[in-house]
Amino acid sequence: MITRKYLVGLLFLLSCTGNPSSSQETNTTERGRVIHPAGTTIVERFSPPPGYNRTEVDNFGNYLRTLPLHRHGYKVHLYNGEEKANQNVHAAVLKIDVGDKDLQQCADAVMRLRAEYLYQAGDFDKISFNFTNGFPASFAKWSSGNNIAVRENDVSWQPSTAANNTYNSFRQYLDMVFMYAGTLSLSRQMGKISFADMQPGDVLIQGGSPGHAVMVMDIAQNAKGEKMLLLAQSYMPAQEIHILVNPDNAAISPWYSTAEINSVIHTPEWDFTVEDLKRFEE
Incomplete structure (x- = not known):
């Protein structure tokens, strides 16, 4: 199965292979x-x-x-x-x-639905998903002005821009999660x-x-x-x-x-x- 979720030396290749009214037609x-x-x-x-x-x-x-x-x-x-x-x-x-990249596959769709609900509810601090190597990717951390840097085997938070919890920032965060999280990390x-x-x-x-x-x-x-x-x-x-x-x-x-x-x-x-x-x- 082809997927995109990996960190060199750390992340494994893990993902999926893959009240009606009476007038309504029934x-x-x-x-x-x-x-x-x-x-x-x-x-x-x-x-x-x-x-x-x-x-x-x-x-x-x-x-x-x-x-x-x-x-x-x-x-x-x-x-x-x-x-x-x-x-x-x-x-x-x-x-x-579904986005315009080959990212939102099986576990990603589950995370998308959960994250969308929490985002719309304003529960930003509850939006957090682990990468396959265990790195905790928190939207609260992301939206406070940090980005996630991936360099070979190292994953870390890096200051980036001013605090930003807009929906566009939220979707960028999810794309990062979809790249490095999968069924194994979500299951755990x-x-x-x-x-x-x-x-x-x-x-x-x-x-x-x-x-x-x-x-x-x-x-x-x-x-x-x-x-x-x-x-x-x-x-x-x-x-x-x-x-x-x-x-x-x-x-x-x-x-x-x-x-x-x-x-x-x-x-x-x-x-x-x-x-x-x-x-x-x-």
């Missing part, structure tokens, strides 16, 4: 799955299967389920504007730019949780080379406590973040049912286990 299956093509957010586009209701969520979870989507039928595009070769893995595409930074305790914002992640990560975007639950979840990913080359289809059950796709998961979660381009679930630590 598509339904024989088992009652409802997709509202006119819905402009996750919560508006995808209704839970019959018998399930969306769970209560924290602010991060609400942020994720209300993210805007491109129109129904929109194709996934790569960072260079080309269409992704495989257009059969997504049910919707998030209306979030997150805390492992029980599959039964899953909530929106949690991440299925396998750190390594290759490695991959997908984020839990939304959850619904029935009276038995069984859950349905929506998953999102980017992949390689860098591409727009998209909601994944369920390759094993078209009747409930894009939802995934925990009742149908024993130990392995099959996603269109990667298999995870229930032991791969992790959460951002506050």
Whole structure:
């Protein structure tokens, strides 16, 4: 797998391989799955299967389920504007730019969503991601007028300009993080949780080379406590973040049912286990 995350002698080659109104048009299956093509957010586009209701969520979870989507039928595009070769893995595409460099791949998309939420909330001091060699890259440090210098095996903070916490500075910071962080560093930074305790914002992640990560975007639950979840990913080359289809059950796709998961979660381009679930630590 080709990637760009390395520091000479220190960093390894680690990344991924890769409330609807009654007037809305709807598509339904024989088992009652409802997709509202006119819905402009996750919560508006995808209704839970019959018998399930969306769970209560924290602010991060609400942020994720209300993210805007491109129109129904929109194709996934790569960072260079080309269409992704495989257009059969997504049910919707998030209306979030991918940038113009081959940087925002799998773990990067997870970090992007978390960082965007924290930035919009004004929690700059909570935006921090470790490079693969363990270097802590904090946006608070960056925005106070420092830059990150990478010289062969050495990574250090260097005074640069005046304090700058603008969105443009934030995106420059993320590009630096995407270059030198990956699935392994993110996996080490997150805390492992029980599959039964899953909530929106949690991440299925396998750190390594290759490695991959997908984020839990939304959850619904029935009276038995069984859950349905929506998953999102980017992949390689860098591409727009998209909601994944369920390759094993078209009747409930894009939802995934925990009742149908024993130990392995099959996603269109990667298999995870229930032991791969992790959460951002506050």
